[in-house]
Amino acid sequence: MNKLVILLVFFALAACKSDSKADKTSQKSTTGTTYVCPMHCEGEKTYTETGSCPICKMDLVRIAELDTKEKNENEEISGSSIFNLTSKWKTQNDKTIQLKDLRGQTLVMVMIYTSCDAACPRLVADMRNIENKLPKSILPKVDFVFVSIDPETDTPEKLKQFAKDNLMDDNRHIFLQGSMDGVREFANVLSVKYSKISPIDFSHSNIISVFSPNGELVHQQEGLGVDYDNTVRAVKNTVK
Amino acid sequence: MKRILRLVFLSVVFISFTNLTAQPRDMAEIKGDAYIPLYGKDSALIKVSDFYMDVYPVTNADYLKFVNNHEKWRKSKVIALFADQSYLANWQDDSTFKPDVRPDSPVTYVSWYAAKAYCEDKGKRLPTIDEWEYVAMADKKVKDARSIKAYTDYILSWYEKPKTYNNTVGSTFKNYWGVYDLHGLVWEWTSDFNAIIMGGESRNPTSDNNLFCGSSAIGASDKMNYAAFIRYALRGSLKAKMALKNLGFRCVKDK
Numbered sequence: 001m002n003k004l005v006i007l008l009v010f011f012a013l014a015a016c017k018s019d020s021k022a023d024k025t026s027q028k029s030t031t032g033t034t035y036v037c038p039m040h041c042e043g044e045k046t047y048t049e050t051g052s053c054p055i056c057k058m059d060l061v062r063i064a065e066l067d068t069k070e071k072n073e074n075e076e077i078s079g080s081s082i083f084n085l086t087s088k089w090k091t092q093n094d095k096t097i098q099l100k101d102l103r104g105q106t107l108v109m110v111m112i113y114t115s116c117d118a119a120c121p122r123l124v125a126d127m128r129n130i131e132n133k134l135p136k137s138i139l140p141k142v143d144f145v146f147v148s149i150d151p152e153t154d155t156p157e158k159l160k161q162f163a164k165d166n167l168m169d170d171n172r173h174i175f176l177q178g179s180m181d182g183v184r185e186f187a188n189v190l191s192v193k194y195s196k197i198s199p200i201d202f203s204h205s206n207i208i209s210v211f212s213p214n215g216e217l218v219h220q221q222e223g224l225g226v227d228y229d230n231t232v233r234a235v236k237n238t239v240k
Numbered sequence: 241m242k243r244i245l246r247l248v249f250l251s252v253v254f255i256s257f258t259n260l261t262a263q264p265r266d267m268a269e270i271k272g273d274a275y276i277p278l279y280g281k282d283s284a285l286i287k288v289s290d291f292y293m294d295v296y297p298v299t300n301a302d303y304l305k306f307v308n309n310h311e312k313w314r315k316s317k318v319i320a321l322f323a324d325q326s327y328l329a330n331w332q333d334d335s336t337f338k339p340d341v342r343p344d345s346p347v348t349y350v351s352w353y354a355a356k357a358y359c360e361d362k363g364k365r366l367p368t369i370d371e372w373e374y375v376a377m378a379d380k381k382v383k384d385a386r387s388i389k390a391y392t393d394y395i396l397s398w399y400e401k402p403k404t405y406n407n408t409v410g411s412t413f414k415n416y417w418g419v420y421d422l423h424g425l426v427w428e429w430t431s432d433f434n435a436i437i438m439g440g441e442s443r444n445p446t447s448d449n450n451l452f453c454g455s456s457a458i459g460a461s462d463k464m465n466y467a468a469f470i471r472y473a474l475r476g477s478l479k480a481k482m483a484l485k486n487l488g489f490r491c492v493k494d495k
Contacts (some may be wrong), residue, residue, distance in 0.1 A: 079319030188352060188434055188480035189321065195435035203437055 081215035087182030364491035378416035
């Protein structure tokens, strides 16, 4: 008897599922598909074809997709998520964001400064190596984030130049300038220590951190040129 | 009539005068200067600007008022990103202290995030290491007492005394600036505690981080200042979400 009930429930659920699918497709055919920039660069301007946003160059997304994404974002984030931080940041494209705007992607994060010529180039190389070791198929679900510990010097223009010089000026690589306070706080979240030792130099710990799509710290590697395998594995595990 | 006018004039002058020299309540005015801290940028002079510092560390009673108004910082509500399990461990619940905890003892078991939020709520901020150390090098009589043996002995004897966090604020000495309890009660958070790097820059990944004591001592500008050395070592070992039994805070304000 019990088995029968379970079976019935299962069928009912399956029916529901296929119903909703049918709904969606019918909706699409009647309303036509519209696309919008995920960053809303031009407000609510929509496009009828796929392409990229003329301002931030991000790929346009279908409006329905955006809806479901935003719905997911309304789900509670956990207490240990970095998306609880409210500090504001500027990207290399001079866009103001909060960390929670990066939600949904696996984040590989590092703190650097662009005028650094000792450890930072090696940290950037480490980031590149991690990226190279990831399967191509999961790369669209991963963002590589470089946070400047020298926000006074590292303006969006400087960061843009740095991104270009390192052949990283694309959607997947995000360079962030924060406030002095925001940077200090974020460094604390990553357990990164840093100190200004001269007008152009900082000493800092070399830590690369991996965050899940919900902003939870899942892995940290410390040191330069260490074995990336664990970091790569951690990234793979967070991508579903 | 003339008398009234004069009275009005005088009171206007009086009010504007008191406004000009208005000192935030319960804060001491600190005249800035250049000094050499224990760890400097190449042991160079550090410039500290004028500012105000809380005369006393923040008390349990002060902090209770704050959490009453800010739900997210209550013991039951604080999130794991901002404080570890020990947050307000000596409080019974959101609004009562444990029986042996006094309202006018310094609040401890608070994280860096919590301390920062408290100060910001009051229109203040946490002191930098340089500011804190600058005020803390004074004894009762002089601005810089670091070379006076009695001063260093006092601090070191406090480090050996147990449970001073149970004492009430104001129970130690009033220093040159009129500030109490920088030594002798609790350790205090600073805004940039994470600027103390014990491991050093890992230029050589094989270098042994356990050797930090040696490498840090080399960077110290005053090797005799063992008391300050212990403070820097503590700061170097902290994490922002830690809440410790003997670690409290006070706020400062720009002038």
